[in-house]
Amino acid sequence: MEDLKFNIYVKLAIITFIALILIASVSMVSNLAEERQNLQTTAINDISSKWGNAQTVSGPVLSIPYYRYEKQVQEDKSVKYLKYKEYIHILPETLDINGEVFPEAKHRNIYETVVYKSKLTIKGNFKNIDVGELNINPKNILWDKAILTMGISDLRGIENELLISLNDTDIMFNPGSAAPNLIYSGVNIKFPEINPEEETVYNFSLNINLKGSQQLYFVPVGKTTEIHLNSPWQNPSFNGAFLPSPRTVDKKGFTADWKVLNLNRNFPQMWTNEQYNFNNSAFGVDLLLPVDNYQKIMRSIKYAVLFIVFTFITFFFTEVLKKKFIHPVQYILVGAALVIFYILLLSITEQLSFNTAFFISAGATLALISAYIRAILKSTPLMLMITGILAVLYTFIFVIIQMQDYSLLIGSIGLFLILALIMLLSRKVDWYAVKFEKKKEIDK
Helix, strand or coil: CHHHHCCHHHHHHHHHHHHHHHHHHHHHHHHHHHHHHHHHHHHHHHHHHHHCCCEEEEEEEEEEEEEEEEEEECCCCCEEEEEEEEEEEECCCEEEEEEEEEEEEEEECCEEEEEEEEEEEEEEEEECCCCHHHCCCHHHECHHHCEEEEEECCHHHECCCCEEEECCEEEECEECCCCCCCCCCEEEEECCCCCCCCCCEEEEEEEEEEEEECEEEECCCCCEEEEEEEECCCCEEEEECCCCCCEEEECCEEEEEEEEEHHHCCCCCEEECCCCCHHHHCEEEEECCCCCHHHHHHHHHCCHHHHHHHHHHHHHHHHHHHCCCCCHHHHHHHHHHHHHHHHHHHHHHCCCCHHHHHHHHHHHHHHHHHHHHHHHHCCHHHHHHHHHHHHHHHHHHHHHHHCHHHHHHHHHHHHHHHHHHHHHHHCCCCCCCCCCCHHHHHHC
16 A cells, blocks of 8 residues: 555555546536626516517518419319418618617626617608519409508517608507418508509608617618618627628727618518518627626536646646655645636626736636745745746736637647647656655645
8 A cells, every 4th residue: 555655556546537527617607607697698688578679670571462263173163262362572662770879787696798779760662562573463452452461570669659651641559460371470551542543652651669688680672772770888789691891899889881782681572471581680789798707607618628637737836846745635735726716717807807816816817826836846946937838827817818719729829838848747747667656745
């Protein structure tokens, strides 16, 4: 048993076992971070459900019902015609939307999300409605039953009575979508009777005061769709099927312009029933908080293995090269301090910014480990060396987290340099001859 105590291979096996236990415990910290993130999501959803969810504005879309007859031959050779009511969907010739978005941060306990109020002015026209290309008998079309539908994904966000000016005639919207297979949530009006023999331009305009949370998207239903948004929010993320051009983002906020042609979309200006679904063409802006702390914490936890392994390697080489005996229990205590760093980081980040929490947690962990190393090794140079290595590791991880776009490049270079350093330190060690001498225990 005494020989086993000083056997280098036994020591390596013990160190490896301790490292694996600590690495497994890191997954518990990761689960805790996910649990806290789920609580944040629940809080955000609770705020959004009362204020208004993410909004997608689509339309207006003109839907004209018609009858389709299907010939059916009976067993007695008689002919029967089945009658189906279907819809022609027609999109506007032009669609212009001008909007102002006024975001604000809302809190629920320690969690925060972004909600907004917006003022949207929507203008456009339907020009020369002609359904001849659809090969539908005009006698089967119910021109007097046409309905105009405006899609709004969460009707709770509407703050004003909705009136549409249609060729200078104001018409009040009714709740509900008249084309649920195309627009699942919205408002509608009965469209004036259409005379297919007349070339009439129907100009429309309306103003919407709309509340929502985090996202404001639009569907480009116009043959030419132009959208202009401006807001004092300084952290927008433009997403969806189309990106704005031009756009500006500065300390005063952002302005963004989109122009989408019908040639840019994968659906036409006119179709029947459920042939097309335009919702996949939505685009707009996400109103982001400056940082996602939980995402940064999860990314930093991924490097916990590097901390534990490299710290233990440093301790092991200290034993081999400096002839200082370190007990397995001391490995466990130092490893536990490295794991607790992430719990500190998680808890402090929920109260302060991530950067501040990182410096506080790293500083406290380094102070604790350096004091403990000084006590067990009784060597200030060794304490400074090991603390310096850990400080470099913490700095390395912090830089990687901040530079998200180049994290893979910097991380791979850093790991290569760490491996090169380990190989440099071990190049002259005769692993067949090395062992922990018993006198180390007596000296201690």
